[in-house]
Amino acid sequence: MMKKFIKKIIYYSLASFLVLSVLTLAVDKGLRKTNDDLYGDWNRLFTNNINDDIIIVGNSRAKVHFDPSIIEDITGYSSYNLGKDATNLFLQQPIINSILANAKPKYIVLSLDIGSFQKKSEIFEKEQYLPYLNKPYIFPILSQVDSKVSIERLFPLVKYRGQYKIVKTGLKSNLYPANTYTLQKGYFNWERSWNSDFDNFKKTMGENQIVLSTSEIDEGLTLLNDIIIKCRKRGVEVILCQTPRYKELYSYFPQKQLVDLKIENLAKESDVMYFDFSYLSIYDNKEMFYNASHLNSKGATILSHEFSILINENINN
Amino acid sequence: MLFNSFEFLIFLVIVFGLYWGVFRKNIPYQNLLLLLGSYLFYGWWDWRFLSLIILSSGLDFILGLKIDEAETQKKKKLFLTISLMSNFGLLAVLKYFNFFSVSLYHAFESIGYKIDPFTLNVVLPVGISFYTFQTVSYSIDIYRSQLKPTKNVVAFFAFVSFFPQLVAGPIERASNLLPQFTSKRKFNYDKAVDGMRQILWGLFKKIVIADNCALVVNEIFGNYQDQSGSVLLLGAFYFALQIYGDFSGYSDIAIGTAKLFGFNLMTNFKTPYFSRDIAEFWRRWHISLSTWFRDYLYIPLGGSRVNTMLAVRNVFIIFIVSGFWHGANWTFIVWGALNALYFIPLLLSGANRKNTNVVAENRLLPSIKEFFQMSLTFTLVCMAWVFFRAPSISIALDYFGRMFANSFLPENFYYFKPQLIFLIVVFIVFEWFLFRYDDYLLRFSKLPPILRRSFYVCIGFIMYLFMVNESTTFIYFQF
Numbered sequence: 001m002m003k004k005f006i007k008k009i010i011y012y013s014l015a016s017f018l019v020l021s022v023l024t025l026a027v028d029k030g031l032r033k034t035n036d037d038l039y040g041d042w043n044r045l046f047t048n049n050i051n052d053d054i055i056i057v058g059n060s061r062a063k064v065h066f067d068p069s070i071i072e073d074i075t076g077y078s079s080y081n082l083g084k085d086a087t088n089l090f091l092q093q094p095i096i097n098s099i100l101a102n103a104k105p106k107y108i109v110l111s112l113d114i115g116s117f118q119k120k121s122e123i124f125e126k127e128q129y130l131p132y133l134n135k136p137y138i139f140p141i142l143s144q145v146d147s148k149v150s151i152e153r154l155f156p157l158v159k160y161r162g163q164y165k166i167v168k169t170g171l172k173s174n175l176y177p178a179n180t181y182t183l184q185k186g187y188f189n190w191e192r193s194w195n196s197d198f199d200n201f202k203k204t205m206g207e208n209q210i211v212l213s214t215s216e217i218d219e220g221l222t223l224l225n226d227i228i229i230k231c232r233k234r235g236v237e238v239i240l241c242q243t244p245r246y247k248e249l250y251s252y253f254p255q256k257q258l259v260d261l262k263i264e265n266l267a268k269e270s271d272v273m274y275f276d277f278s279y280l281s282i283y284d285n286k287e288m289f290y291n292a293s294h295l296n297s298k299g300a301t302i303l304s305h306e307f308s309i310l311i312n313e314n315i316n317n
Numbered sequence: 318m319l320f321n322s323f324e325f326l327i328f329l330v331i332v333f334g335l336y337w338g339v340f341r342k343n344i345p346y347q348n349l350l351l352l353l354g355s356y357l358f359y360g361w362w363d364w365r366f367l368s369l370i371i372l373s374s375g376l377d378f379i380l381g382l383k384i385d386e387a388e389t390q391k392k393k394k395l396f397l398t399i400s401l402m403s404n405f406g407l408l409a410v411l412k413y414f415n416f417f418s419v420s421l422y423h424a425f426e427s428i429g430y431k432i433d434p435f436t437l438n439v440v441l442p443v444g445i446s447f448y449t450f451q452t453v454s455y456s457i458d459i460y461r462s463q464l465k466p467t468k469n470v471v472a473f474f475a476f477v478s479f480f481p482q483l484v485a486g487p488i489e490r491a492s493n494l495l496p497q498f499t500s501k502r503k504f505n506y507d508k509a510v511d512g513m514r515q516i517l518w519g520l521f522k523k524i525v526i527a528d529n530c531a532l533v534v535n536e537i538f539g540n541y542q543d544q545s546g547s548v549l550l551l552g553a554f555y556f557a558l559q560i561y562g563d564f565s566g567y568s569d570i571a572i573g574t575a576k577l578f579g580f581n582l583m584t585n586f587k588t589p590y591f592s593r594d595i596a597e598f599w600r601r602w603h604i605s606l607s608t609w610f611r612d613y614l615y616i617p618l619g620g621s622r623v624n625t626m627l628a629v630r631n632v633f634i635i636f637i638v639s640g641f642w643h644g645a646n647w648t649f650i651v652w653g654a655l656n657a658l659y660f661i662p663l664l665l666s667g668a669n670r671k672n673t674n675v676v677a678e679n680r681l682l683p684s685i686k687e688f689f690q691m692s693l694t695f696t697l698v699c700m701a702w703v704f705f706r707a708p709s710i711s712i713a714l715d716y717f718g719r720m721f722a723n724s725f726l727p728e729n730f731y732y733f734k735p736q737l738i739f740l741i742v743v744f745i746v747f748e749w750f751l752f753r754y755d756d757y758l759l760r761f762s763k764l765p766p767i768l769r770r771s772f773y774v775c776i777g778f779i780m781y782l783f784m785v786n787e788s789t790t791f792i793y794f795q796f
Contacts, residue, residue: 001504001505001506002337002504002506005504005506005509005510008510009513012773016777020781151323160781161781161782161784162781162782162783162785163782164736164782164783167782
């Protein structure tokens with residue numbers, strides 16, 4: 001009786017294993033063909049189809065701040081924006097590693113801010129990495145932030161659990177690859193006006209401020225230095241920059257000046273270009289932002305313009 | 318350790334393997350394994366909780382023997398009183414002290430006196446209300462000479478802490494569960510398969526229905542001020558499904574797991590949302606608690622065999638105490654009182670035992686009248702759940718107020734999630750056609766194998782695709 005029961009359990013487990021394995025393979029394959037806002041850029045990168053001279057890397061602020069078409073017009077260099085939402089410098093390593101392995105840009109522009117140094121305990125939009133977990137330059141980084149990634153790599157069948165929409169997209173893309181990409185070479189052109197995010201933020205924060213530990217800042221700077229060295233070894237120059245936030249927000253970052261100074265010193269020591277647009281003239285104009293951290297398309301156009309002029313002066317002269 | 322976690326899967330495989338593989342011929346060792354396993358399971362939350370359950374088990378083991386040995390009724394009563402005082406005392410201090418202290422503070426404040434509320438900063442051990450009630454029933458049954466106390470300390474401790482039902486029931490009676498610890502258990506294939514089916518269905522209810530509803534419920538209740546009437550109504554509806562999926566799902570997993578070890582636990586839910594009136598609902602919802610209150614509170618108070626005034630009083634007492642059992646908050650008391658109000662008309666008209674059979678028995682669909690009755694009962698239950706879910710009475714009342722004051726139609730259909738509605742429809746269809754009958758497991762086993770296997774595949778696939786990724790705790794653990 002017991003043997004029969006165990007046999008049945010094994011039979012059902014094996015059947016489930018088989019079905020899920022086939023499903024996982026099919027979804028992986030489909031997602032690698034998908035051209036939407038989540039997978040399009042990754043897929044272009046992994047199929048060596050991002051051959052631009054300047055690639056922008058950073059978090060959501062980079063994604064909505066740098067318009068590649070303006071950079072191209074002014075500098076003459078083709079450009080691509082690979083900013084990824086809610087990433088810090090540590091979680092930007094998978095994208096930097098992937099760029100170094102699959103593209104040959106002349107410059108990587110690293111868009112920095114205090115958030116770049118802030119430690120994270122979870123991966124935002126983890127599903128974007130799922131079809132590529134076997135890539136050696138993605139998995140080790142992610143697994144340090146989220147321990148479940150190790151299980152998901154070891155038992156790939158569990159990685160799409162609860163991901164109905166992703167599974168659907170993946171399966172469909174095997175037959176008709178999704179083509180719903182709305183970004184402009186990675187840039188999110190968001191025509192929005194000032195919303196209530198900052199009011200909500202102020203309510204939540206009260207009298208509190210965002211303070212980083214010394215180790216967070218030091219480890220972030222060490223990592224930044226490592227990235228610069230790694231890129232240089234591959235013949236890619238790093239350009240560091242900071243972009244504006246709405247002026248009132250700066251009062252919540254008491255260490256901003258300290259961090260700015262440390263970045264500036266590192267840039268000097270490493271001999272890399274560094275442009276700080278934190279206090280660009282638009283930083284006190286709500287019409288240029290949709291919230292205190294993100295410029296809207298109007299503001300992004302001005303920033304991209306200013307940035308491109310400076311880059312042009314430094315690169316082409 | 319949560320049933321819907323990877324750790325529990327590993328734990329279950331190891332304990333099951335040792336139980337049937339290594340210790341199958343030795344009941345004391347099997348009991349010891351279950352006891353140690355249960356303590357590991359419980360201590361996984363916080364090992365400090367173990368001291369309480371050991372204390373409670375030890376006290377009732379000794380007091381049970383003392384009650385039985387006592388020569389006079391007076392002595393029996395004394396030992397029973399000690400058992401009740403110590404069990405309910407612990408519960409009162411850990412669960413209700415702060416509530417009484419703060420309520421007293423507010424009461425004094427309302428008449429113009431200011432006192433400093435004294436509150437305790439303690440963590441409420443998970444499932445304390447469940448195992449307390451289980452051990453209390455043991456002492457009372459011995460006092461009533463309905464049960465002989467056990468002298469087998471390991472069996473008794475294992476009975477109190479039996480891991481499948483330790484933290485959220487069913488609240489077992491010693492007369493049902495304890496003898497199972499002292500008799501030989503033989504592996505029964507059919508029972509184990511039934512257990513697996515119940516586990517599967519329980520998991521579906523928890524990780525698909527309850528957890529997905531919870532995501533929307535939290536959003537709606539978290540921003541109820543900004544919602545239209547229909548969305549607030551929907552919030553109550555989703556919460557009704559969440560709490561049912563969560564709690565009955567837990568019970569199914571518990572009962573199914575116990576079956577794997579050769580134990581039979583009592584049924585805790587019988588598709589309560591297919592009830593035609595509130596009395597039927599309460600015969601089908603959290604049966605182990607309802608029957609506990611019936612046997613140890615309602616009947617001793619005289620039940621319904623007293624004059625009308627006392628019968629009404631008894632109904633209010635049992636529902637309010639039942640509400641208070643759930644948590645130290647006025648919202649639970651109002652929830653209980655509201656259910657009493659629903660129940661009283663049935664009691665007064667003598668219709669409280671009208672619907673004792675299964676709805677639409679041996680028919681595919683309910684009649685229009687039955688459908689209307691079920692809808693009305695479900696709506697009333699949903700309304701009461703708002704008090705259960707809201708953090709305070711004022712918020713619950715405000716929620717109701719806005720349900721009717723705000724514009725009824727929503728600005729958009731964001732909360733009318735087609736995916737969730739699809740899952741709910743699947744759930745209701747299965748509940749109606751497969752799980753409505755008391756002997757559903759027997760009926761299920763008689764289905765053609767192809768249908769059964771299709772059911773497993775369908776449920777398994779839906780669980781894989783629609784599960785909420787994080788292991789979420791069960792609502793009833795807090796009680």
